[in-house]
Amino acid sequence: MKPAPFEYQAPATLREAVDLLASDPEAMVIAGGQSLMPLLALRLATPSLLIDLRRVPGLDAIAIDDSGIRLGARVRWRDIEDDRRLETAHPLLRETIAQVAHYQIRNRGTVGGSLAHADPAAELPGIAVTCDAELTLVGVAGTRMVRAGDFFTGPLTTVRQHDEIITELHLPFWPSGRRWAFREFAQRRGDFSLAGIALFYGEDQEGRVANAHVGVIGACDRPQRLMEVEALLNGRFIDEGLIREAAETSARTVDPPEDLHVPAAYRRALVATLIERGLRSAAQHRSA
Amino acid sequence: MQVNFKLNGTPVVVDVEPRMHLADCLRDELRQTGTHLGCEHGACGACTVIVDGAAVRACLMLAVQVEGSSIVTVEGLSTEEALTPLQTAFRKHHALQCGFCTPGMLTTAHALLTDEPDADGDRIRAVLSGNLCRCTGYIPIVDAVLDARAAYRKSDKR
Ligand SMILES: Cc1cc2nc3c(=O)[nH]c(=O)nc-3n(C[C@H](O)[C@H](O)[C@H](O)COP(=O)(O)OP(=O)(O)OC[C@H]3O[C@@H](n4cnc5c(N)ncnc54)[C@H](O)[C@@H]3O)c2cc1C
Numbered sequence: 351m352k353p354a355p356f357e358y359q360a361p362a363t364l365r366e367a368v369d370l371l372a373s374d375p376e377a378m379v380i381a382g383g384q385s386l387m388p389l390l391a392l393r394l395a396t397p398s399l400l401i402d403l404r405r406v407p408g409l410d411a412i413a414i415d416d417s418g419i420r421l422g423a424r425v426r427w428r429d430i431e432d433d434r435r436l437e438t439a440h441p442l443l444r445e446t447i448a449q450v451a452h453y454q455i456r457n458r459g460t461v462g463g464s465l466a467h468a469d470p471a472a473e474l475p476g477i478a479v480t481c482d483a484e485l486t487l488v489g490v491a492g493t494r495m496v497r498a499g500d501f502f503t504g505p506l507t508t509v510r511q512h513d514e515i516i517t518e519l520h521l522p523f524w525p526s527g528r529r530w531a532f533r534e535f536a537q538r539r540g541d542f543s544l545a546g547i548a549l550f551y552g553e554d555q556e557g558r559v560a561n562a563h564v565g566v567i568g569a570c571d572r573p574q575r576l577m578e579v580e581a582l583l584n585g586r587f588i589d590e591g592l593i594r595e596a597a598e599t600s601a602r603t604v605d606p607p608e609d610l611h612v613p614a615a616y617r618r619a620l621v622a623t624l625i626e627r628g629l630r631s632a633a634q635h636r637s638a
Numbered sequence: 639m640q641v642n643f644k645l646n647g648t649p650v651v652v653d654v655e656p657r658m659h660l661a662d663c664l665r666d667e668l669r670q671t672g673t674h675l676g677c678e679h680g681a682c683g684a685c686t687v688i689v690d691g692a693a694v695r696a697c698l699m700l701a702v703q704v705e706g707s708s709i710v711t712v713e714g715l716s717t718e719e720a721l722t723p724l725q726t727a728f729r730k731h732h733a734l735q736c737g738f739c740t741p742g743m744l745t746t747a748h749a750l751l752t753d754e755p756d757a758d759g760d761r762i763r764a765v766l767s768g769n770l771c772r773c774t775g776y777i778p779i780v781d782a783v784l785d786a787r788a789a790y791r792k793s794d795k796r
């Protein structure tokens with residue numbers, strides 16, 4: 351359980367961090383270390399150089415305005431939990447992040463680290479995809495924006511280039527009155543879930559579903575939206591029949607992995623149950 | 639690399655390899671063996687220490703990352719002479735058997751009650767869910783933390 355040797359640097363600017371990363375194909379960034387340190391301990395990662403973002407300024411703010419919410423890459427789970435503004439500015443984000451990992455890990459784990467690590471069961475990537483968020487990446491060639499839906503390509507893989515550092519996640523504005531839910535099931539509190547779902551929708555004047563977004567984590571190789579379920583919901587009134595139809599559609603459209611925890615069929619059934627519970631609870635609560 | 643930080647109020651300087659995690663630095667370099675190592679990959683919580691007021695897993699931090707920080711370990715909670723109210727509550731409620739998980743339980747609970755002296759049973763269970771104990775069945779640990787809350791409310795935070 352001892353990492354292989356590496357060099358360590360904590361540059362004082364983003365430019366320096368990017369240049370260091372570009373200069374060494376075996377270099378890696380470290381932020382909170384809550385995913386990387388276990389990989390180092392197990393020697394699943396053996397970087398030559400670790401570039402610590404802890405001194406890089408400007409990455410730790412949560413900014414809220416009428417375009418939405420900007421989460422700096424070094425914002426920790428703890429910071430999101432402590433920010434009372436998010437209760438109205440993004441209740442789905444706040445409730446979902448409350449389910450991430452354990453107390454001590456929440457004091458260190460970061461937004462940028464979770465996005466870059468891209469665990470298929472991680473909560474934040476799921477919210478980013480469901481909400482159509484956008485990531486900002488800075489590399490030697492400059493700055494680019496990538497939609498969350500295009501960022502994740504598979505388990506622990508993304509379109510991030512080696513020299514790029516994630517600086518920010520932008521979640522679009524959350525209007526008041528939305529209906530929403532997050533549901534997940536994990537074998538032990540704080541563990542990665544076997545599957546989770548996030549959903550929200552607005553309503554037209556008669557109360558029919560409008561602009562439904564439904565996302566899933568854990569039961570797929572990367573976080574994704576369930577477009578068929580969204581299409582099914584849009585323009586309809588939520589009732590028990592529709593909820594059951596949506597649950598069945600979700601089970602049919604996910605493509606869960608078969609792993610040592612549970613068989614694929616279990617995850618399909620779990621997604622259906624979570625969608626059912628999520629829709630039922632969303633129909634009862636509306637955000638302020 | 640040379641690293642400077644405060645350990646339980648005393649400035650220390652160590653010279654470590656970048657790959658050394660904080661728990662090994664505390665135990666092997668500074669001979670403070672109160673911090674225990676169960677899994678060394680973030681799964682058990684035995685190694686919990688308090689860095690700049692926040693409970694963290696010392697096996698998931700590099701020693702070189704604590705430059706300039708203030709660290710409190712289980713050794714820093716009490717004096718040689720007396721147990722703290724939290725430790726006294728652990729003893730009263732039989733909240734430890736083999737004692738392996740205890741340093742992590744104490745540091746975690748201390749950080750929690752310092753920030754949230756009114757934490758209820760649910761909150762305490764949620765926070766301690768990251769700390770594994772193979773002996774007690776947890777119930778006496780939760781009881782001890784509940785009992786210790788009174789001492790943290792009276793502004794007596796050490
Ligand atoms: C016991 C345990 C339980 C956990 N449970 C959960 C859970 O339920 N849900 C969940 O989502 N997570 C969970 N985690 C993971 C935790 O949330 C991590 O904090 C998070 O996944 C990674 O963030 P980090 O800042 O710690 O990243 P690090 O570990 O520092 O880095 C992770 C990866 O991202 C790269 N990286 C970091 N920052 C950047 C950046 N700004 N730009 C580019 N690359 C970057 C690193 O090079 C590395 O490859 C758990 C961890 C543990 C140990």
Ligand code: FES
Nearest residue numbers: 676677678683697
């Ligand atoms: S030794 Fe650090 S969490 Fe187990």
Ligand code: FES
Nearest residue numbers: 735737771772773
């Ligand atoms: S007292 Fe033995 S592990 Fe907790």
